[in-house]
Amino acid sequence: MAREKKRRPHGRRSPLAAVALIGAGLLITGGVYAGASAAFAGTAQTSVTAQVSVDEGEKLFQANCATCHGLDLQGTPNGPSLYGVGELATEFQVATGRMPLQMQGPQAPQKAPQFTEPQIKSIAAFVQSVAPGPTYPDASVLDGEGDIAHGAELFRINCAMCHNVAAAGGALTEGKWAPSLSNTSGLHIYAAMVTGPQNMPVFSDTNLSTEDKRDIISALLFQQEAVQVGGFTLGSLGPVSEGLFIWIFGIGALVAVTVWITAKSN
Amino acid sequence: MAHDDDSKALDRASQPSPGLAVAVSDPVQNPGLPPHRERMTDRDPKAMKAAVRTVYTLFYLSVAGSIWAVAAYMLFPIESGALIDVRHNNMFIGIGIALALLSIGIGAIHWSKAIMSDKEYIEERHPTRGKDETRAAAVQAFAEANEESGFGRRKMIRNSLIAALVASVVPGITLFRGLAPFNTPENPIAGDPVALLSHTMWKKGMRLARDPDGTPIRAADVQIGNAVHVIPQPLAELGHEEGYLEEKAKAIVLLMRLLPEQLIEDENRKTWSYDGIVAYSKVCTHVGCPVALYEQQTHHLLCPCHQSQFDVTEHAKVIFGPAARPLPQLPIAIDDEGYLVAQSDFTEPVGPSFWERH
Numbered sequence: 074m075a076r077e078k079k080r081r082p083h084g085r086r087s088p089l090a091a092v093a094l095i096g097a098g099l100l101i102t103g104g105v106y107a108g109a110s111a112a113f114a115g116t117a118q119t120s121v122t123a124q125v126s127v128d129e130g131e132k133l134f135q136a137n138c139a140t141c142h143g144l145d146l147q148g149t150p151n152g153p154s155l156y157g158v159g160e161l162a163t164e165f166q167v168a169t170g171r172m173p174l175q176m177q178g179p180q181a182p183q184k185a186p187q188f189t190e191p192q193i194k195s196i197a198a199f200v201q202s203v204a205p206g207p208t209y210p211d212a213s214v215l216d217g218e219g220d221i222a223h224g225a226e227l228f229r230i231n232c233a234m235c236h237n238v239a240a241a242g243g244a245l246t247e248g249k250w251a252p253s254l255s256n257t258s259g260l261h262i263y264a265a266m267v268t269g270p271q272n273m274p275v276f277s278d279t280n281l282s283t284e285d286k287r288d289i290i291s292a293l294l295f296q297q298e299a300v301q302v303g304g305f306t307l308g309s310l311g312p313v314s315e316g317l318f319i320w321i322f323g324i325g326a327l328v329a330v331t332v333w334i335t336a337k338s339n
Numbered sequence: 340m341a342h343d344d345d346s347k348a349l350d351r352a353s354q355p356s357p358g359l360a361v362a363v364s365d366p367v368q369n370p371g372l373p374p375h376r377e378r379m380t381d382r383d384p385k386a387m388k389a390a391v392r393t394v395y396t397l398f399y400l401s402v403a404g405s406i407w408a409v410a411a412y413m414l415f416p417i418e419s420g421a422l423i424d425v426r427h428n429n430m431f432i433g434i435g436i437a438l439a440l441l442s443i444g445i446g447a448i449h450w451s452k453a454i455m456s457d458k459e460y461i462e463e464r465h466p467t468r469g470k471d472e473t474r475a476a477a478v479q480a481f482a483e484a485n486e487e488s489g490f491g492r493r494k495m496i497r498n499s500l501i502a503a504l505v506a507s508v509v510p511g512i513t514l515f516r517g518l519a520p521f522n523t524p525e526n527p528i529a530g531d532p533v534a535l536l537s538h539t540m541w542k543k544g545m546r547l548a549r550d551p552d553g554t555p556i557r558a559a560d561v562q563i564g565n566a567v568h569v570i571p572q573p574l575a576e577l578g579h580e581e582g583y584l585e586e587k588a589k590a591i592v593l594l595m596r597l598l599p600e601q602l603i604e605d606e607n608r609k610t611w612s613y614d615g616i617v618a619y620s621k622v623c624t625h626v627g628c629p630v631a632l633y634e635q636q637t638h639h640l641l642c643p644c645h646q647s648q649f650d651v652t653e654h655a656k657v658i659f660g661p662a663a664r665p666l667p668q669l670p671i672a673i674d675d676e677g678y679l680v681a682q683s684d685f686t687e688p689v690g691p692s693f694w695e696r697h
Contacts, residue, residue, distance in 0.1 A: 230550050230568050234631040234643060245634060246641050246648055246659070269564050272634035274595070279560030280549070280567050302422040304430070338378045338452040 125191050130199030133192055137173050146204050151177075158268075159206020160197035165264035167193045179248035180271055207267045214287045215259035217294040224288030225296075231276060232289070239309035240293055245272065255297055259290045372459050380453050390453040397446030401439045408435025533695045537688040539589040540571050541669060547594065547618065547679040548572035555678045556594070561616050566633040567594040569618065571681070589689055591621040592669050593631050594679070595651055597638060603653045611670040613679065618669040619655045622690040623647060625662040640666070663692060 135144060141152030148154030152174075155163075166172040170184035186193065201208070229238060235251035237243045242253035249272055254262065266286055269275035281289070307314040379386040411431035417424050469477075485491050521530040528534035546555040550568040553575020561567060569592040577583045599615040611617075619640070623630045628644035633651070639658070640649040647660030655666035667689050670682035688696055 226551060234629065243643065245632060246637070246639055246646075249634065251632075269635055272636045274566035274633050274635045275562060275564040277560075277562050277565060279557075279562070280565055300423050300426070302426045304426065334448055337376075338380070338457065 125194040125198055127195070127199050127202050129192070130195035130197070133188065133196050134199050137187070138196070141174070146200070155200060156204050157206045158200060158204055159208060160201035161207040161209055161264045162268040162270065163197040163200040164193055164209070165261055165268065165270060167196055169261060171270070180250065183252060207264075209260070210263050210283070210286075214263060214283055215290060216287075217259065217291045219284070219287040219289075219291035221288070221292045221295050224285075224290070224292030227281065227285055228289050228292055231281065235273075237309065237311070239306070240296060241309035243310075254293055257293070259294060262290050262293055372461065375458055378453065378457065387454065390449070394446050394450045394454065397442045397449065401442035401446070404435050404438030404440075404442060406435075408432050408439060411435050533693075536690070536693055536696075539684055539689060540574060540586045541590055541681045541684045542571075543681065543683050544674070545681045546572040546674070547592070547671065547681065548575060550591070551575065557677045558613055558616060558673050558679050559677060561594060561596045561679075563596050563598065563615070564635045565594075565596050566631070566635070568592075568621075568631065569594045589622065591629065592618045593621045593633065593640070594618045595633060595635075595638075597652065601638065601652050605654065608654065608668065608670075610672075611668055611682070613671055613673055616671065616679065617651060618671050618679075619649075619651070619666040620669065620685060620689040622666075623662060624657075624664040624666060625660070625691060627690045630666065663697075 141149055142155050143149050143152075146155040146158075166181075167188060168186050168190070170186045171181040173187060174181050175184075188196070200206075228236075228240070232240075235243055235245065236254055237251075240254040242251050244250050251273070257265075263286055264270075265273060266276040266281065266289070267278075276286075278286075307318055380390050381387075411428070411434075415424065415427040415431050417428050490497055519530070523529055528538070547569045548555050548571065550570045553570065553572055555572055556567060556569070570587060571590050574583065574586055574590060577586060594616060596616045599612075602612060602615065602617065604612065621629045621631055623642045623644065625642065625645055625647050628642050630640050630642040630647070630649065632641040632643055633639075634641070638651040640651055640655065642648075642660065642662065645661050647662035648658045649655040649662070649666050650658050654668060657663075657665060667685040667687050669685055671679050672682050674680045
């Protein structure tokens with residue numbers, strides 16, 4: 074300490090030099106990385122054939138999926154077999170970024186999808202051709218024109234206990250969770266109900282009919298668009314976020330006012 | 340009878356009584372009041388002027404807030420029925436009223452802190468103990484009242500008064516008891532809370548139906564990984580006036596289908612499931628939250644209220660959390676048409692512990 078103090082007046086460097094140097098370094102590295110990744114994304118997009126084909130899908134599958142799921146979709150110790158999985162589940166898993174999986178864990182997290190839409194459709198078409206399973210629904214199921222009130226009732230009975238009554242998601246056991254549905258597309262809501270990804274139960278057509286599913290999707294799409302009359306939703310998580318807010322800001326404001334009231338005037 | 344008649348009372352009150360006196364070598368000294376420090380407003384007339392200005396500005400601001408609240412009521416009416424109108428109406432009226440009330444409060448406090456005199460004074464308290472003759476007189480007054488009324492002497496009057504007071508409470512008890520349900524011929528257990536808590540509307544042969552529409556469920560329609568929310572079929576026809584919610588709260592069931600070999604079943608409960616289909620009460624045995632967070636890969640059921648976890652593969656035994664017992668299982672079978680039916684009511688009371696069940 075003493076030596077440092079002595080050096081400062083003589084040294085040419087300001088004490089802020091180190092901070093400035095690190096800041097500049099980070100800025101340059103970050104800038105170069107951002108520029109490079111943007112350029113890479115640009116080239117990736119132009120090189121894509123806008124055509125959905127099983128052959129293209131097979132190549133992508135072999136390069137990106139076969140390590141864990143096997144070249145013949147038979148599965149390996151690192152990943153389940155895909156027999157009977159089909160295009161709907163494949164599209165859901167890849168388009169929401171859950172697959173390819175980055176690492177094993179309690180649950181595959183959502184992330185930015187690794188492929189473009191035609192590439193995803195190609196992989197799904199390949200899986201469907203080798204291991205047929207649930208297929209894409211009619212466009213009418215996803216149009217959001219169903220009975221919203223009925224859909225909301227079905228959502229409250231069948232879905233809300235995990236996904237939260239406002240579809241904001243919620244915690245499950247041992248690091249698993251039910252995701253928020255506030256940005257989920259109609260197709261992915263449908264796919265999740267039909268295929269039951271990960272720990273979600275399956276809601277097959279014999280339980281919730283296609284018409285019921287359309288109503289649920291309509292209710293969720295309506296909720297995504299709806300104006301919140303109550304002002305700030307604080308994540309719609311219920312008493313936890315609201316309690317935290319009022320304890321920090323409400324009680325904080327009361328403490329500040331109390332201090333002001335009892336302090337002597339200057 | 341004023342206390343200041345006794346000029347020595349104050350001195351006596353500040354001394355300990357002789358019997359309890361303890362000599363303290365270093366008693367805490369009363370430091371007295373700190374010297375008065377003059378505020379800016381006391382020293383500088385300009386500061387005083389500024390403070391006065393602040394206070395009346397705040398009060399006028401309050402007036403403006405009140406006027407704004409009235410204006411907002413007219414400017415943002417709830418007329419179109421759109422929810423956003425409700426939001427604007429609430430928000431702008433609220434801002435006006437909050438401004439009006441907060442400005443009064445802040446102005447008043449600033450007034451008292453910065454402008455009113457802040458010199459401190461000590462006002463001595465008189466002793467709380469009455470003089471001896473006052474106390475003796477009070478005792479005397481009670482004794483005389485007892486003597487004159489004969490309350491202690493005329494036992495018949497006293498006892499009859501006590502009887503009258505006790506009896507006056509009885510009508511109230513009767514009325515409140517009348518609010519509780521009674522056994523009736525239609526509902527012979529309506530007045531028996533233990534029986535009510537021990538039974539649900541499930542009966543032998545009653546079909547399992549989907550919540551809320553009441554369509555019956557065929558065993559073949561329940562697939563691996565399904566979780567179906569189930570009510571007794573007759574419940575769907577029950578009106579809200581006929582105890583729909585009371586019955587539903589007890590009878591709700593979650594139906595799941597696992598691979599039959601995944602179930603680890605007791606010998607005497609092997610017949611309670613059907614080909615891997617199991618039905619468990621949805622009412623948590625801790626405090627009665629609906630347990631329906633089913634994980635289809637781990638086969639765990641999670642209660643969202645206090646994180647109790649139940650293992651569906653082993654008769655819903657508790658594997659984590661505060662629940663005291665496994666979830667009661669509904670014994671199921673299929674009827675001639677392939678629909679799932681109950682073999683009987685639950686064999687134990689559903690839901691949390693109560694005074695006859697621990």
